[in-house]
Amino acid sequence: MEKKYYVVKSLMLANGITFITGQKPFVYDSNQAENKHVYSFVNSLELQEALTILNDAKDRLKK
Numbered sequence: 001m002e003k004k005y006y007v008v009k010s011l012m013l014a015n016g017i018t019f020i021t022g023q024k025p026f027v028y029d030s031n032q033a034e035n036k037h038v039y040s041f042v043n044s045l046e047l048q049e050a051l052t053i054l055n056d057a058k059d060r061l062k063k
Contacts, residue, residue: 006043006051013054014039020050 005026008014014025017039023046025039041047 003043005040006047007038007040009036009038010038011037011039014041015042016054017047021046022045028031 008017009026009030018024021041023041023044025041027037027039030036030038
């Protein structure tokens with residue numbers, strides 16, 4: 001694993017990761033946009049597997 005943390009900008013993706021892994025994110029104000037947040041997770045094998053599962057499901061179900 002290269003980086004200790006993995007940051008997502010999407011609340012929906014953060015909720016999906018939390019649902020699958022049980023890992024709760026650290027929430028920070030975005031440096032790029034006012035009144036927005038980013039969600040930081042500990043980068044682990046479980047997180048990477050959850051991202052694969054979520055992206056595969058999105059690709060399969062999105063039409």
